[in-house]
């Protein structure tokens with residue numbers, strides 16, 4: 001499904017990723033953890049085909065990057081990130097922004113097909129945002145924006161969903177609602193999920209695997225209970241901590 005083999009990424013004579021080997025199978029839900037600058041977003045951008053490795057290979061959905069039409073492949077990948085949000089037009093009504101997700105367009109310059117409109121409205125209903133459907137995107141709160149991005153990413157019924165810190169800037173209530181929506185809309189079925197966060201407690205039960213990065217190197221990758229150990233987390237974050245599992249969710253206590 002997603003395979004990074006011996007990936008190195010060098011920019012301006014700096015090694016940003018070093019010998020990354022990561023194999024994500026269909027239906028697995030992975031969380032990528034690591035300190036600021038450890039290379040998480042670079043990996044996500046590589047899986048989206050926005051960066052190419054300096055050496056090694058990236059295969060997504062059975063296609064090797066470098067030999068495939070990325071525009072076509074990207075329709076099977078939903079991507080939520082702040083940088084994508086910034087490219088959208090703040091004056092556009094919410095339902096239109098969601099509808100553009102069906103085509104991987106940033107904006108419609110022609111009449112929007114009824115089918116796309118109906119689907120966008122349905123997705124907005126599923127995340128309880130129908131009341132905002134005609135409001136301009138730029139007027140939404142942080143929490144509403146994140147959920148609109150989630151709905152947009154699901155328009156094309158992607159096989160792979162990539163979320164880069166979808167809960168950043170959300171209060172506790174909004175964060176829990178967002179996590180609930182992520183679980184409801186992408187937790188079932190065979191969708192493969194890759195999720196980046198700085199907050200260990202966001203690893204809700206739907207997540208199956210964790211990869212830990214330290215300065216561009218993977219120090220652990222596998223089933224979450226094997227990777228989320230105090231020893232490995234101390235190595236990744238350089239902070240001694242204890243981990244408590246509550247309702248299949250890890251909570252970190254700094255010692």
Ligand SMILES: Nc1ncnc2c1ncn2[C@@H]1O[C@H](COP(=O)(O)OP(=O)(O)OP(=O)(O)O)[C@@H](O)[C@H]1O
Nearest residue numbers: 011012014016034035036037038039040041042043
């Ligand atoms: N095009 C580039 N040229 C030079 N350095 C780059 C480039 N892209 C990324 N980097 C560097 O690579 C490192 C990893 O960046 P990346 O954004 O992947 O980290 P991250 O783990 O997502 O960090 P954060 O948690 O702070 O978002 C950073 O030190 C960044 O400055």
